[in-house]
Amino acid sequence: xxxxxTGLTPAEVHARMAGGxxxxxxxxxxxxxxxxxxxxxxxxxxxxxxxxxxAIEPAADVIFTCRSGMRxxxxxxxxxxxxxxxxxVLAGGIDGWRRAGLPVATDRSAPLEIMRQVQIAAGALILIxxxxxxxxxxxxxxxxxxxxxxLLFAGLSGFCGMAQLLMLAPWNRHRxx
Numbered sequence: 001x002x003x004x005x006t007g008l009t010p011a012e013v014h015a016r017m018a019g020g021x022x023x024x025x026x027x028x029x030x031x032x033x034x035x036x037x038x039x040x041x042x043x044x045x046x047x048x049x050x051x052x053x054x055a056i057e058p059a060a061d062v063i064f065t066c067r068s069g070m071r072x073x074x075x076x077x078x079x080x081x082x083x084x085x086x087x088x089v090l091a092g093g094i095d096g097w098r099r100a101g102l103p104v105a106t107d108r109s110a111p112l113e114i115m116r117q118v119q120i121a122a123g124a125l126i127l128i129x130x131x132x133x134x135x136x137x138x139x140x141x142x143x144x145x146x147x148x149x150x151l152l153f154a155g156l157s158g159f160c161g162m163a164q165l166l167m168l169a170p171w172n173r174h175r176x177x
Contacts, residue, residue: 005064005076005089010100013063013090022061024090027079028072028099032113034149036106039095046075049082065090065097115164122147 008016016022017040026033027046037043048068071077072089080087090097098104099131105160111117129143154160166172 004081005072005087008063008088009091010097010102011087013065013097014100014102016061016063019078021059022063022088024063024065025079027064027066027075027092027127030111031111032067034110035109035113036094036104038065038094039103039105044086046078047086049075049078061086061088063088063090068095069093072126085135111171114163114166116174117169118162121162122151 005015013024024038024041024043026037026041027044027049028037029045029047030043031107033041033045035042039154042094057153062085064079064087066072069089069092072093094097094104125147126144129140129145129147133144134144150161154162
């Protein structure tokens with residue numbers, strides 16, 4: 001059985017939060033939240049949802065958000081199961097909030113989200129492998145194949161070695177402390 005979260009527009013969420021009638025729960029990962037979030041939102045990453053101890057006032061509306069609304073839609077059963085009463089979702093996520101002209105707290109000194117870093121690094125390595133394979137020697141196509149195999153493995157297993165390596169990079173170290 002699929003549980004439906006009731007969608008609210010950014011203006012409706014803003015009004016409920018301003019009136020103190022709602023708690024906004026951001027289910028994105030900590031690195032995403034650190035980079036930008038809606039002021040007043042509580043960070044509760046979906047990856048640790050089962051271990052989370054969410055303290056929500058029974059009188060408050062519980063509204064979930066992510067970047068675009070896709071994660072909340074995909075996890076609505078898990079999310080709604082933790083809430084007594086009706087649960088809500090910010091339609092369009094933080095992207096929709098931004099498009100509505102509402103303020104987003106942004107920390108440009110925080111590193112890019114780790115998955116964006118993986119996408120940038122993987123894309124660059126694949127492009128370099130293809131260029132070197134075309135211009136220098138065909139053996140360089142192996143670099144593109146290796147990175148592609150790594151991405152396939154990450155998708156199938158849920159373990160991304162490149163993300164683990166990038167988390168050790170100097171610009172990402174302060175996040176671990």
